[in-house]
Amino acid sequence: EDQVTQSPEALRLQEGESSSLNCSYTVSGLRGLFWYRQDPGKGPEFLFTLYSAGEEKEKERLKATLTKKESFLHITAPKPEDSATYLCASLQGAQKLVFGQGTRLTINP
Amino acid sequence: DVKVTQSSRYLVKRTGEKVFLECVQDMDHENMFWYRQDPGLGLRLIYFSYDVKMKEKGDIPEGYSVSREKKERFSLILESASTNQTSMYLCASSLMAYNEQFFGPGTRLTVL
Numbered sequence: 001e002d003q004v005t006q007s008p009e010a011l012r013l014q015e016g017e018s019s020s021l022n023c024s025y026t027v028s029g030l031r032g033l034f035w036y037r038q039d040p041g042k043g044p045e046f047l048f049t050l051y052s053a054g055e056e057k058e059k060e061r062l063k064a065t066l067t068k069k070e071s072f073l074h075i076t077a078p079k080p081e082d083s084a085t086y087l088c089a090s091l092q093g094a095q096k097l098v099f100g101q102g103t104r105l106t107i108n109p
Numbered sequence: 110d111v112k113v114t115q116s117s118r119y120l121v122k123r124t125g126e127k128v129f130l131e132c133v134q135d136m137d138h139e140n141m142f143w144y145r146q147d148p149g150l151g152l153r154l155i156y157f158s159y160d161v162k163m164k165e166k167g168d169i170p171e172g173y174s175v176s177r178e179k180k181e182r183f184s185l186i187l188e189s190a191s192t193n194q195t196s197m198y199l200c201a202s203s204l205m206a207y208n209e210q211f212f213g214p215g216t217r218l219t220v221l
Binding site: 031032034036041042043044045046049087089091095096097099100101102 | 113140142149151152154157159165167199201203206207208209210211212213214215217
């Protein structure tokens with residue numbers, strides 16, 4: 001069965017301390033890899049879509065990269081407002097997104 | 110910007126009640142989805158629709174049904190609510206099958 005695994009489950013950083021979140025997938029024939037940000041009690045907010053290995057996308061302090069087996073979300077010099085749960089999802093078949101469990105990121109001032 | 114709205118942010122119902130959750134999107138998207146999100150289980154797909162009056166089962170359709178009479182509106186129906194359906198329900202829409210999905214704010218449903 002196709003799976004998406006995110007690590008770590010939780011991550012605490014100091015403000016300005018850069019790090020990376022990992023998303024591993026076992027989908028055969030990946031059709032897209034998506035990153036979302038979710039704040040407590042709210043719906044996920046779309047961040048990035050990656051379609052092919054080697055692709056990279058950036059938005060402010062976030063950069064997403066994709067290989068044939070995993071994706072990374074790099075956070076450079078994070079601020080407290082970057083605290084959230086980050087979800088990745090792989091697109092399977094025609095329309096189905098399979099989500100990972102998420103990484104809960106806390107940035108301390 | 111795409112806007113997906115859900116009829117209620119919080120809902121409390123009793124066991125056995127029929128529950129309707131409504132979702133509306135304003136960007137003429139073809140595809141609409143219903144998920145539930147539970148701690149430790151993540152987001153799971155209940156049903157999706159790729160066209161008006163069309164529906165497909167997701168991973169956990171048991172105990173739920175859906176209706177899509179108009180392109181912009183997708184309803185999730187709990188025919189007889191049970192306590193194990195207490196959850197956060199999220200609606201999403203996408204333009205095409207391979208595009209990103211945009212989510213609504215969610216409805217936190219409690220079944221007593």
